Amino acid sequence: MDFPGSGRLWFTYLLKPIKMPHLNWESLGGVITTNISSVSWSANRIDNFARGTDNALYHRWWNGSSWGGWESLGGFITSEPVAVSWGANRLDVFAKGTDNAVHHRWWNGSSWGGWESLGGIITSNISAVCWGPNRIDLFAKGTDNALYHKWWNGSAWGGWESLGGAFVGDPVAVSWGGNRLDIFVRGTDNAMHHRWWNGSSWGGWESLGGILTSNIAADCWGANRIDCFVRGTDNGLYHKWWNGSSWGGWESLGGVITSDPSVVSWSGNRLDVFAKGTDGAVWHRWWNGSSWGGWETLGGVITSEVSVTSWAPNRLDLFVRGTNNAMFHKWWNGSAWGPGVANQTLTVHIKILANPTNFTVDEMFTQMRNIFAVAGIEVVRGSTEILNVALPAIAPLNDIDTASCTRGNPSAEQIALSNNRNNAAANHVVVYMCRSVSSDSGSLNGCASFPTNRPMAVVASYASRYTLAHEVGHVLGLSHVNDNNRLMTSNGTYNITNPPPDLVASEVTTMLASNLSV
Known part of the structure; x- marks a missing residue:
């Protein structure tokens, strides 16, 4: 049962193709x-930062047992944020402001400080790195396309x-x-160029050759060891490495990638590299200390670079x-x-008595597919x-009376409507799009009570984009909850406050246990 709700919250919506983009990914x-920008300052602790639609900085974190946030850290940023940690329970976040200067917020273990302006006029995203407790180095491109450095x-x-x-592009800095x-x-010649600080003076620039078509991903897995990854002109992944005395590569790792690569090392002589493929999914190659594995697909349909932390x-996130x-x-x-969820299929048939007025059937169906894919x-x-x-x-069923609308x-009208199950097998769900839906308590967006062995739901023409998913959730055994962040909110899906609405682990278990999802 989905109620119209006392207030309707309208969101800008871009219709996507009907596909299953986030199977086996957890929605946050x-x-x-x-x-x-993801960073970890301790075992089983992760902090994520991104810009919101209001251009403020937002923060979501994992404390070892549950997710916190999103919290707004304010500001008005015009670049990707970058976060670093130089010690336990210490975070520093940097971004470009509307004045093109670098701005800084920091977590001191108990509260947030900033924003403070660090000045400069930059034309790239920022690269930040820590090489010791309470030491931070920032790098960015200036208006003259040169590299600039600021340090704490x-x-x-x-x-x-x-x-x-x-x-051109963004710099990347590492410390070993x-x-x-x-x-x-x-560089402007599309080759990779390198500068280094040896503890007392700067060396370089040196050209490391190659013809790059992406920003560079770099990481260190031990003292005096560096690995760099880029996309080449053939859209393959390429690798160059410093072994402590000389440069090796470029070696081709194949693939056809459509994003900047990302790399992380979780131990000596271990590397994991990720990039987006031509199918929009995340793809993975790894070095186990003696040979390369992959490519393997990790699924998804993504619209960003991959952020990875260990x-x-x-352990990789x-x-x-x-x-x-x-x-x-x-x-x-x-x-x-993870998430280690089973891959199951649910078949839903649509029977139209009246077309929806606020959102198309395709739009509702796409939302249901995206939510259920989680x-x-x-x-x-x-x-x-x-x-x-x-x-x-x-004719009389177009304005359907569901009586008590209880599972x-x-x-009688729902039973009569359920006779129209052309093309539907016994374990298929049939959804009837009606002009209006009512119950003993008043108008409804939808209702999912149904006769034995005829799984069905009814949805009103004035329903929200999430009503279809909500009612099919009821068909699969889900109950109402008093939480407007959740798909199964009892307060009406027009009042969902943080779209897309969430499914929690217990609800996923119930859905997968249904004899309708196979």
Whole structure:
């Protein structure tokens, strides 16, 4: 049962193709407009940052047992945020402001400080790195396309200093030891160029060759060891590495990628590389210390780069933006990728007595598919049939009375409507789109009480974009909850406050246990 609700919240909506974009990814909600910056400052602790639709900075975190946020950290940022941690329970986040200067917020273990302006006029995203407790180094491109550097020495900010050069895209900085920094950029010749700090002075620029078509991903897995990954002109992944005394590569790792690559190392001589493929899914290659594995697909349909972090050996957490602009999460627990949900199929048929007025059937169906995909259920559209409301047996059912609208107690009109199950098998759900739906208590957006062995729901023409998913959720055994972030809210799906609405673990278990999802 879905109630019209006392207030209708309208959201800008972009119709997507009917597909299953987020199967086996966990939705963390939100509506974000940038890539995600992920950082871990302790075992089983993750902090994620992204820009929201109001251009403010938003924060969502994992505390070891549950997710917190989203919380707004305010500001008005015009770049992707970048977050670093130099110690337990310490976070520093940087972004470009509307004045093109770098702005900074920090978490001191108990409260947020900032925003503070660090000045400068930058024309790229920021790269930030820590090489020791209470030490931070920032790099960005200036208006002259040169590299600029600002640093925190534990008590005061130094810089900006110009490190020269002329480059395109964003810089990337890594550190493999105390007071050691390596910075990589794509030059105007599309080759990779390198500067380094040896503890007392800057070296470079040196050209490392190649013809790059992406920003650079770089990481260190040990002292004096660096691995860099880029996309080449053939859209394949390429690798160059420093072994402590000389550069190796470029080697081709194949594939056809459509995003900047991302890389992380969780232990000595172990690398995991991720990128988006031509199908929009996340793809993965890994180095196990002696050979490359992959490519393997991790699914999804993503609209951002992959953000990856590791908080312990053989543990990986990936974060991406989905087609609905929410944040999605996938993780490696040491033996398998999560969420470890079953892949099941649910077939739904649509019978139209009256077309919806606020959202199309396709739009409602797409929302249902996206939401149910989080539970590992692929919703298949079995058939669509227009019922002839001029027929005497159909006409009175266009404004359907569901009586009490309680589970297992369908009204006489619902029983009559359920006779129209053309093309539907016994375990298929049939949804009837009616002009209006009412009950003993008044008007409804929909109702899902049905006769035995005739799983069905009715949806009113004035229903919300989430009513179809809500009512089919009831058919699968879900009950109402008093939470407007959830699909099964008892307050009407027009009042959902943080779209897309959530399914929780217990609801997923119920849905997968239904004999209708196979």
